[in-house]
Amino acid sequence: GENVEQHPSTLSVQEGDSAVIKCTYSDSASNYFPWYKQELGKRPQLIIDIRSNVGEKKDQRIAVTLNKTAKHFSLHITETQPEDSAVYFCAASKLRTDKLIFGTGTRLQVFP
Amino acid sequence: NAGVTQTPKFRILKIGQSMTLQCTQDMNHNYMYWYRQDPGMGLKLIYYSVGAGITDKGEVPNGYNVSRSTTEDFPLRLELAAPSQTSVYFCASSPGGTGELFFGEGSRLTVL
Numbered sequence: 001g002e003n004v005e006q007h008p009s010t011l012s013v014q015e016g017d018s019a020v021i022k023c024t025y026s027d028s029a030s031n032y033f034p035w036y037k038q039e040l041g042k043r044p045q046l047i048i049d050i051r052s053n054v055g056e057k058k059d060q061r062i063a064v065t066l067n068k069t070a071k072h073f074s075l076h077i078t079e080t081q082p083e084d085s086a087v088y089f090c091a092a093s094k095l096r097t098d099k100l101i102f103g104t105g106t107r108l109q110v111f112p
Numbered sequence: 113n114a115g116v117t118q119t120p121k122f123r124i125l126k127i128g129q130s131m132t133l134q135c136t137q138d139m140n141h142n143y144m145y146w147y148r149q150d151p152g153m154g155l156k157l158i159y160y161s162v163g164a165g166i167t168d169k170g171e172v173p174n175g176y177n178v179s180r181s182t183t184e185d186f187p188l189r190l191e192l193a194a195p196s197q198t199s200v201y202f203c204a205s206s207p208g209g210t211g212e213l214f215f216g217e218g219s220r221l222t223v224l
Binding site for chain 1: 143145147153154155156157160162168170171202206208212213215216217218
């Protein structure tokens with residue numbers, strides 16, 4: 001089955017710097033790659049997603065890139081702010097099964 | 113809309129006891145999921161369902177059972193609780209076709 005690896009497990013940045021989180025997946029048939037943000041004690045919430053027919057997607061300070069050949073995708077956060085501090089999860093699934101498999105998460109800390 | 117509602121929010125079980133975590137959604141979503149999140153860890157898929165009467169195993173199904181008799185409800189049954197099942201359990205729903213997952217608030221279960 002699908003396996004999703006995520007790095008790094010923790011990431012500390014200064015406010016205003018950029019943060020990059022990387023994920024790799026094992027199943028070449030996967031074609032949907034969302035990113036979820038989970039604040040402390042809260043439920044995960046979708047922040048951005050990308051499908052396999054595009055290589056990059058941006059939404060204000062957040063962008064996701066996908067390299068299907070290498071089977072990896074990344075989350076980029078620019079101009080980080082303290083409220084970006086949270087755990088971020090990548091995930092992958094295939095169209096037919098819709099079984100979403102998550103990575104192990106990255107704890108991002110943004111220091112003022 | 114209430115979204116995805118889970119009950120109970122907190123529960124302490126003794127080893128060997130059984131219980132059911134309830135999950136209901138009012139968004140008419142076909143797809144529903146149960147994940148568990150161990151402290152400081154990622155989300156592991158336990159079971160999922162693509163519609164009423166259809167369920168399938170995820171990554172960590174052992175020790176759990178599910179049923180899906182209606183579109184709205186997707187209860188998770190724990191039989192013979194073990195300390196290894198101490199975790200936060202999240203129910204989620206999705207309209208399907210690799211769309212956004214909407215999570216409940218979570219149920220924190222401790223097995224002593």
